[in-house]
Amino acid sequence: MRSRPIGVFDSGLGGLTVFKALAARLPHESLIYFGDTAHVPYGSKSKEAVTAFSISIGRFLEKQGIKALVVACNTASALALKDLKRALRVPVLGVIEPGVRAVGREYDRSHGAGRISPPGGAPVRARSVGVIATEATIASGAYQSALRLRDPRLRVVGAACPLFVPLVEEGWWSHRVTREVAAEYVRPLKKARIDTLILGCTHYPLLKGVLRSVVGRSVRLIDSAEETARATERLLVSESLARTTGTPKHRFFASDGPDRFLRLARRFLGVGVDTVEIRRLD
């Protein structure tokens, strides 16, 4: 069981940022990635559609013998996680909880775990957290409710950033246009004086430089990719599923392609992908 691969899926290539973080943190685990490039992007689609796509992919990956599934897509995590957990037998992990947990952890660290007021006694001002994500993720309210559940004092401001995914896929990671678009999208978040910004889409870590420059150095950026790899490690250890020796074998699947997948994969992974296997799941 331990030697089985972990399934990782996304609407397209953005989830490769999570794949990369998983491969770095869990160097002995084999990973099977599925990019739903026939339906990409999920961020502007309905809950029904995203749930149907996600369950097809989850079932396909279960047939490949995975021991756990990482939903490396914020939109699918926001809209389809509950249904996916019901539909599959393997443990399923999304990217939203890990990001939210990281906000809490940082909070506890700076103010003392479990305290309502800091050691000095004065009440702690509720922190202000910004979330940037796709239209569908923001509209779902998934981050907003998970954050408030964790700490009702948090002020949460969300902003949909529909142009970020196409800008990343165009390779304009530090282009002047991207900076202008980012400045416009984060304006309401700056106005709300956020101190933490969750990158609520797996494409966005590639825009960290631009985002840092528009929100300023004082705002903490939370990258779901790294947090999700950490959460996956915890899950595997707690379920006694972790593989701690041996050389991993990774496989890549996509529902359309393969040209675009192979061309863009290097941007997300930093290394090239040799082969992507095409599977239409419709």
Add this chain to the structure above:
Amino acid sequence: MRSRPIGVFDSGLGGLTVFKALAARLPHESLIYFGDTAHVPYGSKSKEAVTAFSISIGRFLEKQGIKALVVACNTASALALKDLKRALRVPVLGVIEPGVRAVGREYDRSHGAGRISPPGGAPVRARSVGVIATEATIASGAYQSALRLRDPRLRVVGAACPLFVPLVEEGWWSHRVTREVAAEYVRPLKKARIDTLILGCTHYPLLKGVLRSVVGRSVRLIDSAEETARATERLLVSESLARTTGTPKHRFFASDGPDRFLRLARRFLGVGVDTVEIRRLD
């Protein structure tokens, strides 16, 4: 037969610019529109995928009793038109031929039909035509070969503009960012000193203002939507299928939605759409 509707389809909402032109030119024809919003956009997908999606939609529309099919999507016209014509019984019309024909017509008008040299006798300088479209349309070479077939003297320069569709869908039709993106995309076309620019994607007519400002007043803009409506009229007349009296009844279908479809339709049509019927064709 004449009273049957015309089918019109696109990957999403862009084809509504063609729908609008058809409704204006053929006010007695009923139209059935299908927007493949579960798979949108087509512009970054493979020939195989776009062909499979297009044939499913064509068959669905044939079952609705259409008398002709207008492929109101440049990517589907570039990648799937031949296969669609083979798969369906009704006449099928794409958006590329009409745009190309318009270039030729303007050319003939300014230089005398069928002449290689103008009345004065001096040889006519080959004109330079720019084509802006999605990645898949440009990569297919469909415009380039159709234009050269029509007039081998034409110089053709294509530019893929992957950010235009998301910018239109974001509603940033005359935004400063859109102007900057447009300036960057058309730079090679301006360098090639184009005198004509084909808007090779049904979303682009909404960017006419921005495009006009970046290419200058001397460049002729060719809008496939209007040209396609004209070509559809010719087809219906020649096949004795035109309906010239009576009140039309339009229907709208989408493969995902309906919220986004209903919200964005007004942008493309200028009027709202009351109902969109959802059909998953997977």
